[in-house]
Amino acid sequence: MPIRLALFALAVAVWSCGDDSDPAPTAPLRPSGELKTWDLSPIVSADEVRAMPPGTPIFMRTEFANGELADLEMTFVQVVDDYLAPMPVYMVEASDPVLIQLEGIAQGMSGSPVFTEQGTWGAIAYGFSGQDSPPYYFFATPIEWVIGTRGTLPSAKRTATWEGNVITPLDTPLLSTGLNGGRLLPDGWSLLSAAGLTQERQASFEAGRPLAVGLLLGELTLSSLGTISYVDGNRVYGFGHPMTGRGAVSLPIIEAKVLGEISNVSAPFKFATLNPTVRGTLKEDRLPAVRGVLDEEPDLVPIKSVYALPSGRTVELAHRMAVGIPPDDALAMVSRAFFFPLASRVDNDLEHSIRVTTDIAFSGSDSMLTLARLYSTPEGQLEASISEAVRDVAKALSELMTRDDYGLSVRVAEVHVEVIPETRFATVTKVTADSVISLGSLLDITTLLRVGRAEDREVQLALSVPDTLPPGFYQLEVGSAALLGDVGDDAPLLGSSSFGSPSEETLDDVFARLNKPDERVLLKARLALGEPxxxxxxxxxxxxxxxxxxxxxxxxxxxxxxxxxxxxxxxxPEPVSTQEDVGLMLQGVKVLEIEVVAVE
Incomplete structure (x- = not known):
């Protein structure tokens, strides 16, 4: 099932404020019962469960608050055979007062073991869609199927309904740390300040404890959160359903601590902290459960970020990313690891710019992505420049990693970001030059740039007019090379050059195009014969x-x-041109008519 991004608020519940009669919570939810002393290692078979009468009290174990386990009461309803045949599922009712007050099973409880004194029955995994009032019904995956003693994949396709009711896997939240909640960067990720980053260790890896599967580790940590269903030596099983269903995987198991459960208008969820310490490797992500081993660390992609701040201080951060995740997810995580920690360290000041250089190596190619870009806006808003850099890096990685003919993946990535305490955005406002020029002479061009909104700057260019040009009327265009094309090419005026359509570009072509110098800072003057x-x-x-x-x-x-x-x-005749790096991000083009005459 796809990981859903649970948009967590701060560590407070979201309650209705439209009706003063609605009761507000006066204290955090706390289970009242004591933890059972029963041994959860025995496996209760599906045949034994079928023999249990409806109404049998059972319990669900999960880490509930402050890192403490809780056993919550549930009621067995029946065995359902035609939802994920040939695998049965166990239908249960959430009867514990805490679960009723919470309005059901919280996101992050997927995989919580359900058990009796005889042993473990299964792992809580599914629920009816749209349950908004008691009774709350859920479904558990049999523990035999979770650990693989009865099979790994059902032979029949799952159905979307059972007796007219839609059944869906419980949401697997994606927790995020290291984001400044006051920032609004692309895709709304700043809203995912859902977990705190901590050095506190996870209490243990026993049934009911968190099972956190990391995707990106470091100051910015992204991790899915579920619950351990069963432990056999160093083997752990959890979730009771797939995380993404990618089959064989190699993802880091990290540490988490549940601080509490929070009721929400959409769905209750676990509020937790994450510790990016790697404790194991998730190896299988498929129906009917995820499976991994402890004390084995998977290969991870190193990501380094170096920030040069206006104060003179340099900040260096290290992240690690899981290997083998989908390209779209990988490129998003690299770009965010590069820039989001910077956004959390700086204010959205005006009169600022950033200069970005990357060195990204790939598995599957000897070439590297070496972007060098300046980002600025007329007002010099720092946040806007960072957002544009995120999009640019993600777009460049997408061109390389989502091709049909090459399977590239990031092997190591590094970025250097210089924060410049001034606006580096300029508009071409005026161009002056002689209106008549002789063949073989030098055309002097004066360009007036408006830097930001307060400063005017003049730039002098000299364009050599070859004596091979035919006399006539020409157009002199002055603007950034990004708009006017490469020196000496025959691209249309005001059109940027390329290697052809994307389908015609080789991988080397794409690297060459992406690694070109930043043409937005090159002031270019181009002389081309006017259209007759x-x-x-x-x-x-x-x-x-x-x-x-x-x-x-x-x-x-x-x-x-x-x-x-x-x-x-x-x-x-081919256009003639000259250009100069002005260190400013340019916009605008000015056009003059120039008459080229023969020397008498």
Whole structure:
């Protein structure tokens, strides 16, 4: 099942405020019963469960608050055979007062073992969609199927309904640490400040404890959260349903501590802290459960971020990313690990810019992604520049990692970000040059740039006019090289050059295009022959007495074939240009008409 991003608030519940009569909670939810001393290692088979009468009291064990386990009462309803056949599921009712007050099973409880004195029955995993009032019904995956003694995959496709009711896997929340909740960066990830980062260790890896599967580890940690269903030596089993259903995986198992359960208008959830210490490896992610081993660490991708701040202080951070995750997820995590910690360290000040350089190596290619970009806005808003850098890096990685013909994955990644305490955004506001220039001479060009909103700056360019150009009227365009194309190319005016359509580009072509110098900071002057006027052999406005009209032999405005010159039309001369790195992010283009004349 896909991981759903649970948008957590701060560590408070969300309660209705539209009706003063609605009771508000006066204290955190706390289970009242004591923890059972029963041994959970014995396995209760499906046949034994079938023999149990409906109404049999059972219990669900889960870490509930302050890192403490709780046994919550449930009631056995029946065995359901036609939902995930041939695997049965056990239908239960959440009868504990705490669960009723919580309005059901909380996100993060997936995998919590259900048991009696005889041993473990299964792992809580599914529920009816849209349950908003008691009784709350849920379904447990048999423990035999969780640990694989009865099979790994049901032979029949799962159904979406049972007796007309929609059944869905319980949500697996994605917890996030290290984000500044006051920031609003792309995709709303700043809202996922759902977990605290801690050095506190997880109490143990026994049934009922958290099972946190890390995707990105470091100051910015992203982890799915479920519950351990069963432990056999160093083998752990959890969730009771797939996390993403990718089959064989190699993901880090990290540590977590549940601080408490919070009721929410959409669904209750566990509020937890994460510790990115790796304690094991998740090896299987499939129906009917996830499975892993403790004391084995998987291979991880190192991600390094270096920030040079205006104060002169340098901050260096290290993250690690899981290997083998989908390309779209991987490129998103790299770009966020690069920049989100920076957003949490700086204010959204005006009059600031950033300069970004990357060194990203890949498995599957010897080439590296070496972006070098300047980011700025007219107001110099730092947050806007960081957001644009996130998008640019993600887009570049997407072009490399989502191709159909190459399977690239990030092997190691590093970024350097310099925070510049001034606006580096400029608009081309005025261009002056001689309107007539002789062949073989030098055309002096003065460009006025408006830097930010307060400073004017002049830049001088000199363009050599070759004596091989045909005399005539030319267009002088001045703007960024990103808009005007490469020096010496024959791309259309105002059009950026490329290697062809994406489907025609080789992998080397893509690397070469992405690694080009930042053309947005290159002020370019380009001289190209103006488009000739179409021949006025027929103009209805000229018809009538003394008005001219069609040339002799023409019919219906179409001249006779003999009036055309034989052969193809002459090729236009290639544009000539010059450029200079001005260290400013440029926008705008100015165009002048220049007459090029022969030397007499």
């Amino acid at each position: 006027d179409p021949p006025a052999f027929f103009d209805p406005r000229l018809q009538g007495e003394g008005g001219g009209g069609e040339p002799e032999g023409a019919f219906g405005g179409v001249p006779p074939l003999g009036s055309f010159s034989p052969g193809p039309p002459p090729l236009a």
